[in-house]
Amino acid sequence: MDDHQLSRRPITDQEAQYITRTEELAYELKVEEVMTRDVKCLAPDMKMHQALELFRTERISGAPVVVDGVLCGVVSLEDLIRCLTNNDLDAQVKDYMTANPITISHTDPVVEALKLFVTTRHGRLPVVDAQRRLLGILTKGDITLGLLQALQKDYQIEEVRRYRASHLFEDIVSDRTSLILRYNIKPRDFVHGGAASSNLKRALLRLGANPQIARRCGIAVYEAEMNLIIHTTNGGVIRAEIEPHQISIEATDDGPGIKDVELAMRPGYSTASDEVRELGFGAGMGLVNIQRCVDSMKLESTWGKGTRLRMKLFMKPENTVGEGHSSS
Amino acid sequence: MMNIHELIHLVNGVLLTPQSNLNREVKGAFAADLMSDVLAAIQPEAVLVTGLCNPQVIRTAQMAEVAAVILVRGKTPPAETINLANQEGIPFVSTPFGMFEVCGRLYNSGVKSLERPVDPDFCDCG
Numbered sequence: 534m535d536d537h538q539l540s541r542r543p544i545t546d547q548e549a550q551y552i553t554r555t556e557e558l559a560y561e562l563k564v565e566e567v568m569t570r571d572v573k574c575l576a577p578d579m580k581m582h583q584a585l586e587l588f589r590t591e592r593i594s595g596a597p598v599v600v601d602g603v604l605c606g607v608v609s610l611e612d613l614i615r616c617l618t619n620n621d622l623d624a625q626v627k628d629y630m631t632a633n634p635i636t637i638s639h640t641d642p643v644v645e646a647l648k649l650f651v652t653t654r655h656g657r658l659p660v661v662d663a664q665r666r667l668l669g670i671l672t673k674g675d676i677t678l679g680l681l682q683a684l685q686k687d688y689q690i691e692e693v694r695r696y697r698a699s700h701l702f703e704d705i706v707s708d709r710t711s712l713i714l715r716y717n718i719k720p721r722d723f724v725h726g727g728a729a730s731s732n733l734k735r736a737l738l739r740l741g742a743n744p745q746i747a748r749r750c751g752i753a754v755y756e757a758e759m760n761l762i763i764h765t766t767n768g769g770v771i772r773a774e775i776e777p778h779q780i781s782i783e784a785t786d787d788g789p790g791i792k793d794v795e796l797a798m799r800p801g802y803s804t805a806s807d808e809v810r811e812l813g814f815g816a817g818m819g820l821v822n823i824q825r826c827v828d829s830m831k832l833e834s835t836w837g838k839g840t841r842l843r844m845k846l847f848m849k850p851e852n853t854v855g856e857g858h859s860s861s
Numbered sequence: 862m863m864n865i866h867e868l869i870h871l872v873n874g875v876l877l878t879p880q881s882n883l884n885r886e887v888k889g890a891f892a893a894d895l896m897s898d899v900l901a902a903i904q905p906e907a908v909l910v911t912g913l914c915n916p917q918v919i920r921t922a923q924m925a926e927v928a929a930v931i932l933v934r935g936k937t938p939p940a941e942t943i944n945l946a947n948q949e950g951i952p953f954v955s956t957p958f959g960m961f962e963v964c965g966r967l968y969n970s971g972v973k974s975l976e977r978p979v980d981p982d983f984c985d986c987g
Binding site for chain 1: 880894895896897898899900901905911913915916917918920921923924925926941949
């Protein structure tokens with residue numbers, strides 16, 4: 534992997550910008566969130582053969598040594614081997630333990646523990662509070678598991694939203710259920726331009742719409758939204774009615790209207806200002822794009838009164854919004 | 862196929878959205894300054910090469926399911942564009958090279974065009 538190569542040489546400023554979500558989580562997650570709490574402990578006056586027995590029955594390779602809950606040492610596999618070589622299993626734990634071991638605080642971010650694992654080459658770190666009371670133990674495995682769970686949680690939040698929304702059409706019974714979303718579009722609001730279509734597209738995906746339908750709908754509404762921002766006097770309203778078998782969208786405004794609707798529909802025809810063209814729009818392709826994306830489109834306009842653009846997208850039975858809903 | 866990480870190296874780019882997933886693959890490329898052209902002709906999961914740096918670039922990228930946006934000629938986009946890219950999870954890269962150079966580098970590395978051919982029904986040039 535590329536990332537592996539990076540860690541072997543000094544990291545440049547440029548590379549330091551490549552922080553992944555996992556790395557970010559290593560800074561966000563605290564040690565106490567990922568550590569193992571139920572720790573098997575030893576006491577200083579226990580015999581080393583008891584330590585051996587604990588390691589064997591619990592299948593562990595190290596244990597902290599505590600007095601009244603306060604950490605005073607650790608016994609590692611190496612300490613045990615030293616004891617075995619001396620044939621000294623009747624000795625006390627305190628004679629073979631590593632006193633004053635390196636610890637980590639429960640409030641430290643996981644990334645600090647990762648650094649300690651690298652610099653000390655230890656397999657586990659006792660987790661303590663400010664009074665050196667033992668709270669848990671941390672292994673690299675705990676960190677991996679904690680990071681995976683945190684990533685899973687990120688993913689699940691969106692999944693849950695999607696799941697809830699996709700059952701909307703099933704859970705609510707009526708002869709004809711529809712969901713209406715309205716977006717008010719302000720004139721010349723280029724900074725927020727596209728926010729309405731973006732939200733509509735996200736809503737469709739959460740409702741379980743086929744991604745291709747959501748994409749087509751998103752593009753069509755985006756062009757309509759930009760038209761309202763670019764051309765209208767007072768802005769306008771986008772109204773989307775979502776039903777299991779179709780999406781009907783209306784973009785309406787109260788002026789100035791289009792002088793020649795047929796001409797406006799011609800590819801490349803545009804009345805947009807240079808300012809709008811600098812934004813990458815006004816190439817006279819908006820209405821053409823909309824027509825390409827929707828199944829039916831109707832543009833009505835009266836000069837001096839306003840414009841109404843109606844669009845429809847029909848879902849094939851296998852693409853209906855909501856899960857397992859058949860089209861009516 | 863190429864991922865975002867390799868893409869950044871190829872164009873000597875700087876990543877403007879540090880939270881982006883750099884392992885994401887790009888399936889091809891598309892270059893334009895006209896956002897309507899992008900919406901009309903781009904296919905999903907392309908890298909978009911553009912000289913425009915307003916928020917509409919990111920909105921367009923989101924609508925068109927673009928895998929990454931490369932901003933040419935070393936421009937510094939406004940904060941709202943970068944914020945939007947972060948929010949929508951779209952990798953946003955700035956490169957010192959111009960449009961031609963970036964496209965050439967991508968093409969030489971085997972990145973294919975993801976531009977849909979012009980529909981003769983909508984073409985006035987015939």
